[in-house]
Amino acid sequence: MADKGNDPAAIWQTMIGEMEKGFNSFANQAMASPEFSKVMNQVGGVSAGAQKQLGEMMEKYLLAMNLPSRAQMVGMAERIQSIEGQLNEIKALLHQVHHNSLAPEGGYGAQRPPRTRRPPSEGEPK
């Protein structure tokens, strides 16, 4: 067998690994500077601000066009989610009632394993 130093596949993998490490390390150094934070947050801030303004403008436009806005659609989605949530709760409740009705006298708790386990002593297989 060829040793690892001559195996092209191993050389390729090592190269990828080293490139990854090198690039990560270089990028981490660059991102640790206050200048990076300043630029990143300026760009992020402008984009968040622009997103907000655009949203407000679109809302006015959609209102004029007699179309539902995103906020209204989100509101409707929230109501559906809330109904879904309540259905899940009812489902969980029904499941619990069904579970209890199947449980033997003394309740479901009687079916659970006893809480008497002790840790294995030293040297004993687990």
Next chain:
Amino acid sequence: MNAPAGLDLASIPERIQSEVQRAIQRSIKGVEYIASSGPSLGSTPKDILASRGTMNLYHYRPVADEIYRVPILIVMATTNRGYILDMVPGQSFIEFLLKHGYDVYMLDWTAPKPEEKRLGMEDYVLDFIPDCVRRVQQDSGETDVSIIGYCFGGVLSLLYASIFNDGPMKNLICFTTPIDFREMKLFSNFSDRRYFDVDRLVDSVGNVPPEMILSSFEMLRPASRAASQVQLWENIWNDEYVKAYRMMDRWGTDTLPLAGEYFRAITKDLMWDNKLFNGTMSVGGRKADISRIKVPILHAVAEHDHIVPYEAAKHLIPKVGSTDKEEVMLKGGHVSLVAGANAIKRLWPKLDNWLGKRST
């Protein structure tokens, strides 16, 4: 002509044959990869005990004939889904705990809805966790509860344990939990108060979108995603590698949004003022000083954690007031500490060994 040193000429045909076979397998499996869905995750049988907005409480069905007296409540990190701890059978932390006789509950999160943007730190620490602890007590019939917190779930568990230091917590286990947020150097720089206007962000977007959370995690190792895809292609002939890759990749990209007010509190109280480390943290007007924690505590940290570096986590054990306390540093990274082959042989047995004798 002589062969270079270390090169065995006789092995070359065998090597070429193996590479050709792998190349064929890559093409076949590559098509399969694109056409198929990933493995089903989080499938250990469980019951939903409570579901309220972003909060979900599961109870996993015990499998051992005899279980420890004290149940465990796992508090998941709010940025990610709990199925990282319940991958496929044989690689599931939950399954491991069940087989080793623990009664396991999990507080897991779903994406907060737009109307939940007002959820703050106090909702998580003073409402969701205490509510789940009460439900675990009620369901198990036991007063004592051990808590395991992963990453930011560990921070929430520490805050809970500091405020409710008179019980009913029996043991506390934290996995990769930061307390000195200055030492999370890049996150700290990204959220530099001179440039990062958290109020403007939260007021604009409500809940912080998952893409933003994911990209801030990915920025910590910007080349790693591309490199992992190259490695995937290299190993696509290997079913086990592909399965592990798909599990981790799916989980890694399945990031949750963060409730707006909660994110604002994390930024101001933890990232900017480092209140947990300084002992000045309070939640809903209640002091949360970790020196008030007296229960047995285990903190597991990873040697190569790029998200929570050791410097950010190392003060936890010295600062808690417990006398029975231990920090264990294990090989691995932020995720491989708790899931995958590394966790199976390192963290899980260590945890069982520590917790078993404290769960009777």
